[in-house]
Amino acid sequence: MKRIAIITLIITLFLAASAACAAPVNPRTMTFPPLKFQIPKSERIVMDNGITVYLLEDHELPVVSITAYIGVGSVYEPAGKTGLAGLTGAVMRSGGAIDLPPESMDSELEFMASSVESSIGTDVGNASMSCLKKNLDRTLQIFSRLLMAPAFREDRVELARKKTIEALRRENDNPKEVADRELNKAIYRGSQLGRHATIESVNAITRADMVSFHSSFFRPNNVILSIAGDFTRNEILEKLNRVFTGWKQERISFPPVALPGPELKPAVYLVQKDINQSVIRMGHLGIDKSNPDIYALRVMDFILGRGGFESRLMSEVRTSQGLAYNVESDFSIGRRYPGTFVAETETKAESTAKAIGLMKRIIAGMTERPVTETELRQAKDSIISSFIFGFTNTSSVVNQQAMLDYYGYPKGYLENYRGKIAAVAREDVLRVARKYLHPEKMILVVVGDGKKFDKPLSLFGEVREIKLKEGQ
Amino acid sequence: MKIMLRISLLVLYSSLLATLAFGEGLADKVKEHTLKNGMKLLMVERHNSPTVALWIRYKVGSVNERSDERGLAHMLEHMLFKGTKNIGTRNYAAEKPLLAGIEKTAQELMAEKLKRDKADKRKIETLSKRLASLEAEEDAYVLPNEFSQIYAKNGGSSLNAFTAKDTTAYMVSLPSNKLELWAALESDRMRNAVLRQFYTERNVVMEERRRSYDAEPSGKLWEDFLAAAFIAHPYGQPTIGWMSDIENLSRTKAESFLHRFYAPNNAVVAIIGDIDPQKTVALVEKYFASIPPGRQVPPVAVDEPKQNGERRIEVEGEAEPELLIGFHKPTLPSTDDYVFDVLDMLLADGRTSRLYKKLVLEKQLATDVSTDVAPGILYPNLFIISATPRSPHTVKEVEQAIYEEVERLKTEPVNQTELQRILNNLEAAEIHAMGSNGGLAYRLTEYEATAGTWRYFTEHRQRVAKVTPEDVIRVARKYLDRENRTVGIITKREKAQ
Numbered sequence: 001m002k003r004i005a006i007i008t009l010i011i012t013l014f015l016a017a018s019a020a021c022a023a024p025v026n027p028r029t030m031t032f033p034p035l036k037f038q039i040p041k042s043e044r045i046v047m048d049n050g051i052t053v054y055l056l057e058d059h060e061l062p063v064v065s066i067t068a069y070i071g072v073g074s075v076y077e078p079a080g081k082t083g084l085a086g087l088t089g090a091v092m093r094s095g096g097a098i099d100l101p102p103e104s105m106d107s108e109l110e111f112m113a114s115s116v117e118s119s120i121g122t123d124v125g126n127a128s129m130s131c132l133k134k135n136l137d138r139t140l141q142i143f144s145r146l147l148m149a150p151a152f153r154e155d156r157v158e159l160a161r162k163k164t165i166e167a168l169r170r171e172n173d174n175p176k177e178v179a180d181r182e183l184n185k186a187i188y189r190g191s192q193l194g195r196h197a198t199i200e201s202v203n204a205i206t207r208a209d210m211v212s213f214h215s216s217f218f219r220p221n222n223v224i225l226s227i228a229g230d231f232t233r234n235e236i237l238e239k240l241n242r243v244f245t246g247w248k249q250e251r252i253s254f255p256p257v258a259l260p261g262p263e264l265k266p267a268v269y270l271v272q273k274d275i276n277q278s279v280i281r282m283g284h285l286g287i288d289k290s291n292p293d294i295y296a297l298r299v300m301d302f303i304l305g306r307g308g309f310e311s312r313l314m315s316e317v318r319t320s321q322g323l324a325y326n327v328e329s330d331f332s333i334g335r336r337y338p339g340t341f342v343a344e345t346e347t348k349a350e351s352t353a354k355a356i357g358l359m360k361r362i363i364a365g366m367t368e369r370p371v372t373e374t375e376l377r378q379a380k381d382s383i384i385s386s387f388i389f390g391f392t393n394t395s396s397v398v399n400q401q402a403m404l405d406y407y408g409y410p411k412g413y414l415e416n417y418r419g420k421i422a423a424v425a426r427e428d429v430l431r432v433a434r435k436y437l438h439p440e441k442m443i444l445v446v447v448g449d450g451k452k453f454d455k456p457l458s459l460f461g462e463v464r465e466i467k468l469k470e471g472q
Numbered sequence: 473m474k475i476m477l478r479i480s481l482l483v484l485y486s487s488l489l490a491t492l493a494f495g496e497g498l499a500d501k502v503k504e505h506t507l508k509n510g511m512k513l514l515m516v517e518r519h520n521s522p523t524v525a526l527w528i529r530y531k532v533g534s535v536n537e538r539s540d541e542r543g544l545a546h547m548l549e550h551m552l553f554k555g556t557k558n559i560g561t562r563n564y565a566a567e568k569p570l571l572a573g574i575e576k577t578a579q580e581l582m583a584e585k586l587k588r589d590k591a592d593k594r595k596i597e598t599l600s601k602r603l604a605s606l607e608a609e610e611d612a613y614v615l616p617n618e619f620s621q622i623y624a625k626n627g628g629s630s631l632n633a634f635t636a637k638d639t640t641a642y643m644v645s646l647p648s649n650k651l652e653l654w655a656a657l658e659s660d661r662m663r664n665a666v667l668r669q670f671y672t673e674r675n676v677v678m679e680e681r682r683r684s685y686d687a688e689p690s691g692k693l694w695e696d697f698l699a700a701a702f703i704a705h706p707y708g709q710p711t712i713g714w715m716s717d718i719e720n721l722s723r724t725k726a727e728s729f730l731h732r733f734y735a736p737n738n739a740v741v742a743i744i745g746d747i748d749p750q751k752t753v754a755l756v757e758k759y760f761a762s763i764p765p766g767r768q769v770p771p772v773a774v775d776e777p778k779q780n781g782e783r784r785i786e787v788e789g790e791a792e793p794e795l796l797i798g799f800h801k802p803t804l805p806s807t808d809d810y811v812f813d814v815l816d817m818l819l820a821d822g823r824t825s826r827l828y829k830k831l832v833l834e835k836q837l838a839t840d841v842s843t844d845v846a847p848g849i850l851y852p853n854l855f856i857i858s859a860t861p862r863s864p865h866t867v868k869e870v871e872q873a874i875y876e877e878v879e880r881l882k883t884e885p886v887n888q889t890e891l892q893r894i895l896n897n898l899e900a901a902e903i904h905a906m907g908s909n910g911g912l913a914y915r916l917t918e919y920e921a922t923a924g925t926w927r928y929f930t931e932h933r934q935r936v937a938k939v940t941p942e943d944v945i946r947v948a949r950k951y952l953d954r955e956n957r958t959v960g961i962i963t964k965r966e967k968a969q
Contacts, residue, residue: 027559027622027656035649037522060520061903094823106823111893113900132900163839166862173791175687274790277682308631309553309617310624319616322675325683346683378625385627388647392521393907 037388039414042226042398043233044405047240050221050249054402055236056228058394062133064229064236065395066140068147069406070125072217075192075257075337081205083197087160088210089120092127095156097145102156105142114139118146122193123336124406125217133230137239144243147218157207164202168471175447176346178271179279182466183445186267187285187340191260199471219250226402228395259337260285264441268461271447271468278352278448282359283342284438288334289409295420296428297331297436302379303371303429304363305329305343310378312362313343323347323355329363331436335407341437349452353459356444360460364440366433370426384418498906499930502916503749505756509765510737513756514916514926516744518909524648524745525630525909528658529641529917531740532733532769534711535848540720543677543713544729546635547721550673552642553619553633556664559657560618564666567613570606571668575723577603578671582720607672614668622657626650630910635711637848639921645910648746652755659759662739665730670723678719681712689789689962697796697960698847700785701854705776707847735766740920742913776800776852783958788965793867796960797874798854799951801845804923810935811947812855816843817894818886818944819857819877824893826877827857837865837873849922854958855951867961881948885941898933905929 042056074085096102114131131139188194305313332339685691702708919928
């Protein structure tokens, strides 16, 4: 046995030696064969009752998934009822349907291992289902009842209210959530976008409010369905026609949404918490997708703080100075309403002012000098060559196309995206940084232990303290 | 890099089983190849998009650290993104002597600081300044983040890594025409890693610790809870390390740990997506075959002694109450492990599960309840029930209600519908798991590295199907009792007004 071991060893060494002699490959300059890729296309159909459907067949696995996009959102909540949209979205599922009590809905779905869920966010409502092909008929039927005929059973309304109140009570437990919330409220002050539910507003919501909120917006002409999986086109359309029969179209009147004024008001907020690491958020109001500068902004944001390890914020604050684990920026382009620019980090209490000052200088730096040619190339190459990862599975392909339709993106948006990014020049990056970044007018929110900061926050402006109160 | 300290076994277990049809389908699709140096390669061809998911999972985790090495597997997770002798440097030959100077100074500094009250403050100051100036000198040679930059500009997506108790994994997805880039970068990383900028990165890890544990009451609870549940086995020590552990990690220790364990024979590689398996084998052979094998990771020798009575811990914080209850249990290949998979789904998987129905819907004592198996699977672990009490109900009420349900398990047999629901859900989870390159890579490497074979993916459900109502009663009686449990709670600190 020993002899065999030795022989094996010699062979291994020999192999190692011969391979090591091969010329080393340099990953910096490697070249690759071209990649064949075309954006997969789904089919768009408008049903007789007004539902818009996006379809893409995929027979790899025996599963079907459907996502509905409904024109609804918390921006349409009446004053004093903040939280109504979220609660309605939750109870549509948890309260069962008028002809199927929640207990039966739960046990039927879970026995089939099907999932059906619903939720309402700021500017969109979603309902989704996913099931094995063999359970499609029954799952689709339940899914349709949830959309068309939710029961909002009284006990489930109360249960959802209690859960929401408990979640509100717990909101201040997590310092990062506190900072995110306070910055969002401050940036969108005066707009529905900056509202936040309180125990009082949640207690003011009635079952009748939910029923009326649902029936005002959940209409076939206000719904887009995105469907992917193991079915054939005609078969699924026939099933959809059957389950959504009798769902009546209705003209929908969308309440007006007040947008925050364009004037930026800088401010400094401190939330005192007894913790050894400060949560830092800074930012201001941004823009929406109708702006032609969104491509240059995407590249600018990538270089500043969105592009992972390569970004300026990450390289400086984390890699070089070791001040933080997480540091990034996000110039989010609003799909329907203006988005926000936010830069964030967390650092030990003793380096709070240092990190804030450094981040502000890095942000300001974007407006002072053009980015380097290397930075520009790195950003554009990264964005363009990772584009295909938006299309790795059929349901994300269909969902993406349905969502572009829902938010009214221009035709050819996806097809032209890489070309538009490729056309961005250094001057464009500087121009949009100067136009849309306002480092001197940011709102700064810090959650932390003020006594332990390296320098007082008043360095950055007049400090206003936010006192945390439970559920307010 | 994100770390997943709490590898969710819920995810793991709910995906373990395969339907007969699909399990067999997958069994046909997985291609295996083992290199002469012991590196195991698993491949699945999927041409849904021109992309490929690439995972390297080492069979080493925080459980393999000695007491003066706590936090090293995770520290290495950060350091292995700092480049090699070829990447991340302008001139390694010139950089190398500076690295040695940095190391010597950093070690002297740590030694002086460890004298604590007797330390010489002036010496600490001098050494700190010297360290900073040497680091600045070295920085002139460093190309920061070049490793991730090369991936990014080539379309790399989901570049990441995580450290768990049993294993550590490094992953990226690439457009499939760039598979060779992965082979070139990763074989260089396996062979030539240079742990440059170690002491700056150590500060980053301390910030990560503050972010996830010190300033996060639920993170603190988790850490203290595990430390109480395991008094001897390293499953009780935090993967990230205690703060003072991190403060005393050195590059020398990290290199020793790296060279001891991060070798091809301890690696499981998954390449899933738009590939030609034959060509892929040739490519992997070309780049990795010449890397010499290292020693096998030795098993952890210590056994957790049998618990002698209930243990309770409390974390006071600026946070609302939370509750964790953990029971010691055996792990694979014990058949009882499969019974726990049934218990897991029976008690808290979904709106019809027993604890959800009782605590959330009927008594309305809690807003959430869940179960999990943690913190690892190579060694005997814990079955954990966690719950979020709903005010004004107390942790005590919730705890009592959980025990009532647990007692029910010991007397009333579960019914066939409940068992069938569990099997149906395992079947569906398996099928869904096959729909993503990254998801498959995660599971195949996880099972290969911990259960000993990726085939666990297709075998698990068959094993669960054999669990009987009598098994559930027997296992509940054997493990779910007072003297075998650890209870952890968060109590809200009362502030003096």
